[in-house]
Amino acid sequence: MPQLNRNIANVGTGFAAFLTPPGPEVIRFTVGQPDFATPLPVVEAAKAALDRGETTYTRTQGTPEVCQAVATHLHNTHGIETDADDVLITPGCKQALLYSMLATLDAGDEVLLLSPAWPSYDGMLKLLGAVPVHVAVRRDNYHPDFDALNAAITDKTKAILINSPNNPTGAVYTPQEVEKLVNLAIENDLWIIDDMIYATLVWQDYPYTSPTSIAGGAERTLTLGGWSKGWAMTGWRLGWMTGPTDVMSAVKKINASAATHVPTFLMPAAIAALDLHGETAEMAKQYVERREVIHQLLCQLPGIVVPKSEGAFYAFCDITGTGMSDVEFATRALEEAQVQLIPGSLMEDGEGLVRISYATSMENIIEGCRRLSVWLNSL
DSSP states (O other): OOOOOGGGGGOOOTTGGGTSOOOTTSEEOOOOSOOSOOOHHHHHHHHHHHHTTOOSOOOTTOOHHHHHHHHHHHHHHHOOOOOGGGEEEESSHHHHHHHHHHHHOOTTOEEEEEESOOHHHHHHHHHTTOEEEEEEOOTTTOOOOHHHHHHHOOTTEEEEEEESSOTTTOOOOOHHHHHHHHHHHHHTTOEEEEEOTTTTOBOSSSOOOOGGGSTTTGGGEEEEEESTTTTTOGGGOOEEEEOOHHHHHHHHHHHHHHTSOSOGGGHHHHHHHHTOOHHHHHHHHHHHHHHHHHHHHHHTSTTOBOOOOOBTTEEEEEOGGGTSOHHHHHHHHHHHHOEEOEEGGGSTTOTTEEEEEOOSOHHHHHHHHHHHHHHHHHO
């Protein structure tokens, strides 16, 4: 029989084993998606586009209108300067990540990942025959360890992947840290792949900082984002990417061969989402309230140490003080406390840590932490 692609055997399954929906009696702290409904104006825009018959092929990179809307959003919200012709609308940010790797990497190239890192990064790189190099972040605040990053660079290093606000850690890198990351990339002639999918969900007194805002960063940075997290649109599978013109020309070629374009009738909805303010601000307000409550409650649990979440909607807990491994902790939390969470060792350098998503109701947060408290205090 013909053989499968040999790279597939090296790809893990990420969080899959701990994402299986449990019974209704279980509090889920696992799913990394907003628990809000997609704002009504977005839904209505998609319906109206369907009613207008917008169901045929359109421009491969996305209509001029939606690409301009993204360029305007990036400029107005994050200070990212890009031309609308250098914007591509993708089937989710995940596809944008894959395109960025296809456009910049050859088999054997090494990519620095600040770990623990979202498992899909590792899987995508291995599928392409590239080499993920996991560099552990600091344990006290989950920010970059620059000595470790410099030590990890070899003559095969081709890129560094940044995700801030971060999944799974909830860290938001400071402007000074982003500047140091850009300078490291310049000194070693690396691409920067900037996964900014959580950029609108920052709870610090400093904002998400784009590498393109740093001198020398724009010409080597691919900026990837989308509508999933900030607009409660995970199932819509809408993402964007932008970067230097020559890179985006290559990416457009990849997209034309891989996906043609996202559904035509979703593009007006994507534009409508970027015009929203009150709805997304209300979501952010509720995340901030949940963050305060969950941090307070988690800090009261015996054997748990947790830095305060700085962005996204994740609390990343050090559970080594309980005497359990993270897998044992997650397994027993499900079986004995009826609380589902993600063990950190499903990612490189995540041993002894668990990820808790507070993208759930305040009632679930309070009840889930109460169950964890009763369970841990009974041991």
